[in-house]
Amino acid sequence: xKRFEALDDLKGATRDAVVDLLxxxxxxxxxxxxxxxxxxxxxxxxxxDIAFSSxxxxxxxxxxxxxxxxxxxxxxxxxKLAFGRKARQFRCAALACLPNDRDWAxxxxxxxxxxxxxxxxxxALCDSTLTPLGQLARKLxxxxxxxxxxxxxxxxxxxxxxxxxGEKLQAALDRSYPFAxxxxxxxxxxxxxxxxxxxxxxxxxxxxWESAVAxxxxxxxxxxxxxxxxxxxGRSGRHPEALAELLKNMQMVYSLDPTAKW
Amino acid sequence: MRDxxxxxxTSRLDHEARLTVVREAIAGxxxxxxPVLSVVDMGIISDVRIEGDHIIVDVTPTxxxxxxxxxxxxxxRRAALETGETxxxxxxxxxxxxxxxxxxxxxxxxxxxxxLAPPGQRCGEHQTPDLNQTPCPYCGSTETDLESLFGPxxxxxxxxxxxxxxxxxxxxxx
Numbered sequence: 505x506k507r508f509e510a511l512d513d514l515k516g517a518t519r520d521a522v523v524d525l526l527x528x529x530x531x532x533x534x535x536x537x538x539x540x541x542x543x544x545x546x547x548x549x550x551x552x553d554i555a556f557s558s559x560x561x562x563x564x565x566x567x568x569x570x571x572x573x574x575x576x577x578x579x580x581x582x583x584k585l586a587f588g589r590k591a592r593q594f595r596c597a598a599l600a601c602l603p604n605d606r607d608w609a610x611x612x613x614x615x616x617x618x619x620x621x622x623x624x625x626x627x628a629l630c631d632s633t634l635t636p637l638g639q640l641a642r643k644l645x646x647x648x649x650x651x652x653x654x655x656x657x658x659x660x661x662x663x664x665x666x667x668x669x670g671e672k673l674q675a676a677l678d679r680s681y682p683f684a685x686x687x688x689x690x691x692x693x694x695x696x697x698x699x700x701x702x703x704x705x706x707x708x709x710x711x712x713w714e715s716a717v718a719x720x721x722x723x724x725x726x727x728x729x730x731x732x733x734x735x736x737x738g739r740s741g742r743h744p745e746a747l748a749e750l751l752k753n754m755q756m757v758y759s760l761d762p763t764a765k766w
Numbered sequence: 767m768r769d770x771x772x773x774x775x776t777s778r779l780d781h782e783a784r785l786t787v788v789r790e791a792i793a794g795x796x797x798x799x800x801p802v803l804s805v806v807d808m809g810i811i812s813d814v815r816i817e818g819d820h821i822i823v824d825v826t827p828t829x830x831x832x833x834x835x836x837x838x839x840x841x842x843r844r845a846a847l848e849t850g851e852t853x854x855x856x857x858x859x860x861x862x863x864x865x866x867x868x869x870x871x872x873x874x875x876x877x878x879x880x881x882l883a884p885p886g887q888r889c890g891e892h893q894t895p896d897l898n899q900t901p902c903p904y905c906g907s908t909e910t911d912l913e914s915l916f917g918p919x920x921x922x923x924x925x926x927x928x929x930x931x932x933x934x935x936x937x938x939x940x
Contacts, residue, residue: 551916562831563831
């Protein structure tokens with residue numbers, strides 16, 4: 505299959521599809537990263553606080569790397585993309601938008617589901633025919649493994665502790681699972697990306713993700729919500745109200761003076 | 767020897783000499799978060815080359831979201847400019863991707879002396895290292911436990927040594 509050694513080699517529908525993919529990847533990490541950062545200073549224990557703060561920093565760094573690729577493809581610069589867009593212009597999945605509500609069980613389950621999806625996706629992107637994306641994916645995967653270890657060890661620890669803890673974890677799983685399925689919402693970009701060998705089909709990634717998360721959930725004594733229906737819309741800019749609230753907070757300083765030099 | 771040939775040789779020598787001077791200057795740049803380690807010890811300099819009057823330095827970042835990256839970029843650029851070069855570009859590249867295996871032997875010794883356990887070899891990219899039993903940088907014991915996967919900077923985890931009863935930090939294998 506033809507390789508795309510540089511972003512400039514992308515043309516027409518393939519190029520548009522890559523732009524769409526990069527928005528989804530960057531926006532998921534930015535918004536999830538912001539949610540992680542909301543635990544800074546508030547987590548139940550210091551190690552949890554440091555972990556979520558570090559994962560936030562990683563994810564924001566990852567989103568910046570995707571935004572830099574977008575910028576190289578003619579989109580606005582990374583700061584403008586993060587701080588200068590309105591909710592409907594974002595392409596993140598609703599899972600990232602869910603408020604933390606200081607619910608540790610929810611955030612741990614979500615972190616595990618989200619980062620497992622990230623790992624599946626990055627692993628697939630390592631074989632992308634788009635060379636710069638494959639190189640970035642290989643790099644990000646090494647960092648992602650620590651997020652995965654974090655989520656997995658917490659789930660097993662909570663799952664194997666008291667009955668009340670297990671019930672809270674199950675409730676958090678039941679609530680977040682349909683949103684996690686929304687990470688794999690198919691888009692019109694799927695077909696051109698698959699045809700060009702740049703990324704696999706979302707359905708295919710979803711299957712891989714389901715087989716990756718189920719053994720850990722079962723090991724933690726949880727029931728996998730097999731009949732859950734995906735919450736979609738995020739990939740076309742339809743988001744829960746919570747995203748607009750998050751953005752208001754995150755973009756507050758930037759919007760005071762978007763032309764300010766830092 | 768014809769003039770043209772002699773000029774070509776002079777220019778080639780000049781080229782090599784410039785590169786050596788710039789490389790040496792860059793080797794003096796240290797990591798702002800681990801000041802005992804130079805950017806060369808870290809293995810993040812992937813290429814230094816001259817294109818006409820232009821010096822290009824390719825840097826392969828440790829952690830993509832590392833907040834020290836901008837400082838490192840400025841420091842490398844400044845070091846190269848101080849050798850008398852006028853046109854220097856520092857670029858971040860992901861090929862080859864940085865893994866902790868790129869930290870040099872010298873770098874590993876310096877980390878240990880700094881009290882930071884060096885990363886295990888060949889557990890980069892996505893293989894999962896065994897983080898329990900990380901050797902203690904103070905007493906060398908492997909009777910140690912992982913306390914926290916995340917530490918004061920993105921690249922560190924926190925451990926506890928059951929032999930010398932001290933907490934220590936470890937440079938994560940990525």
